[in-house]
Amino acid sequence: GENVEQHPSTLSVQEGDSAVIKCTYSDSASNYFPWYKQELGKGPQLIIDIRSNVGEKKDQRIAVTLNKTAKHFSLHITETQPEDSAVYFCAASSGNQFYFGTGTSLTVIP
Amino acid sequence: NAGVTQTPKFRILKIGQSMTLQCAQDMNHNYMYWYRQDPGMGLKLIYYSVGAGITDKGEVPNGYNVSRSTTEDFPLRLELAAPSQTSVYFCASSPRLAGSDTQYFGPGTRLTVL
Numbered sequence: 739g740e741n742v743e744q745h746p747s748t749l750s751v752q753e754g755d756s757a758v759i760k761c762t763y764s765d766s767a768s769n770y771f772p773w774y775k776q777e778l779g780k781g782p783q784l785i786i787d788i789r790s791n792v793g794e795k796k797d798q799r800i801a802v803t804l805n806k807t808a809k810h811f812s813l814h815i816t817e818t819q820p821e822d823s824a825v826y827f828c829a830a831s832s833g834n835q836f837y838f839g840t841g842t843s844l845t846v847i848p
Numbered sequence: 849n850a851g852v853t854q855t856p857k858f859r860i861l862k863i864g865q866s867m868t869l870q871c872a873q874d875m876n877h878n879y880m881y882w883y884r885q886d887p888g889m890g891l892k893l894i895y896y897s898v899g900a901g902i903t904d905k906g907e908v909p910n911g912y913n914v915s916r917s918t919t920e921d922f923p924l925r926l927e928l929a930a931p932s933q934t935s936v937y938f939c940a941s942s943p944r945l946a947g948s949d950t951q952y953f954g955p956g957t958r959l960t961v962l
Contacts, residue, residue, distance in 0.1 A: 781954050839890050
């Protein structure tokens with residue numbers, strides 16, 4: 739099956755700086771790559787996603803890039819704010835199943 | 849819409865007991881999923897369903913059972929609970945095939961087996 743690796747596991751940035759989280763996947767058939775934000779005590783919530791026919795997608799301060807050849811995709815958050823502090827998960831999907839990375843705990847220091 | 853709801857929020861079980869985790873969605877989604885989340889780990893798929901009456905195993909199905917008699921409900925059954933089943937359980941739903949659309953998650957059920 740698919741194997742998704744995510745780095746780093748923890749990340750601290752100063753407010754206003756950028757944060758980058760990287761994921762790799764193993765199954766070249768994976769074609770959908772969502773990113774989720776999980777706040778303490780809550781379920782994951784989709785923040786952005788990208789499909790395999792697109793190289794980059796942006797939504798305000800959040801962007802995702804995908805390199806299909808290298809099988810990696812990244813989340814970029816610019817102008818970070820304290821409310822961006824949370825755990826972020828990447829995932830890869832092929833067919834009916836999703837495979838998740840192990841998460842990145844992001845702390846934005848005011 | 850309430851979205852995806854899960855009950856209970858917390859539960860403590862003794863080894864060998866059984867219980868059912870409830871999940872319901874009011875978005876008329878065909879696809880529903882059960883995940884478990886262990887500390888420091890990502891979510892692992894237990895079971896999923898592509899419609900009423902159709903279920904299939906995910907990565908970690910052992911020790912669990914599911915049923916899907918209606919579009920709205922997707923209960924997860926634990927038989928003979930074991931300490932290894934201590935985890936946070938999330939239910940999710942999706943309007944279309946998982947590879948082409950996103951999932952909406954419930955708030956989770958925190959289960960402890962002692």
